[in-house]
Amino acid sequence: MTDPAADSSIRHPIRAVAFDLDGTLVDSAADLMHASNALLAELGRPPVDLPAVRSFIGDGAPKLVERVLAATGGVADAEEGARCLRRFLAIYEADPSAHSALYPGVAETLEALAKAGLRLGVCTNKPMGATMRLLEDLGIAGVFAAVVGGDSYPTRKPSAEPVLGLLERLDVSPGEAVFVGDNEHDVAAARAAGVARVLLVPYGYARVPLDGLPHDGILGGFADLPERLSCRAP
Numbered sequence: 001m002t003d004p005a006a007d008s009s010i011r012h013p014i015r016a017v018a019f020d021l022d023g024t025l026v027d028s029a030a031d032l033m034h035a036s037n038a039l040l041a042e043l044g045r046p047p048v049d050l051p052a053v054r055s056f057i058g059d060g061a062p063k064l065v066e067r068v069l070a071a072t073g074g075v076a077d078a079e080e081g082a083r084c085l086r087r088f089l090a091i092y093e094a095d096p097s098a099h100s101a102l103y104p105g106v107a108e109t110l111e112a113l114a115k116a117g118l119r120l121g122v123c124t125n126k127p128m129g130a131t132m133r134l135l136e137d138l139g140i141a142g143v144f145a146a147v148v149g150g151d152s153y154p155t156r157k158p159s160a161e162p163v164l165g166l167l168e169r170l171d172v173s174p175g176e177a178v179f180v181g182d183n184e185h186d187v188a189a190a191r192a193a194g195v196a197r198v199l200l201v202p203y204g205y206a207r208v209p210l211d212g213l214p215h216d217g218i219l220g221g222f223a224d225l226p227e228r229l230s231c232r233a234p
């Protein structure tokens, strides 16, 4: 027999769902590759390919650019690195969605969860400027009650800080929230924040096997979410 006290959804009814962005809601790797390659072309360097860029995603734009530059010859000093980051952001933020798409079931499922009364939020390591533009371009900005990016707080995931910041903006306690992500940083940040449940999508840009992470379940697909949260649209 199940012990009701062991089920956190019974102790605290779930009131909010926090989502990672890249690799969870949006397949954004192609635009990150195009922006990286536009920067590299300006520097007279060879391009990087999609598998390489996918492996560079997850620690925010500064790390992505650092990895792109390291893979193509490195940089002379920190100043050159900072200049390249500024240029990358200008290129990427001008159009972060041309080659990006929502994963199957994302739009309909977010609508269903919002209709069921859940507060939805995004906690991404992507900078806010590009994040808001991407959400608007893909038509899902309106469904979120709050969004935090990689530059919203002094630290980013795997720190708990942005997750706790998002939950505060959603006006829920960690025990009332579920986090849905795609990689090891999402699990670490959400666990450190003390959310009720951490669920992972089976696709995305994780760099370690999902099975070894301390999650509470791997979805078959994004559309499984309402069932897993035991809530349905009215």
Ligand SMILES: O=C(O)COP(=O)(O)O
Pocket (backbone or CB within 6 Å): 020, 021, 022, 023, 056, 057, 058, 059, 060, 061, 064, 123, 124, 125, 126, 127, 150, 157
């Ligand atoms: O900007 C990144 O590196 C990844 O962003 P994410 O946190 O939405 O996966």
Ligand SMILES: [Mg+2]
Pocket (backbone or CB within 6 Å): 020, 021, 022, 023, 024, 058, 181, 182, 183, 204, 205
């Ligand atoms: Mg991600």
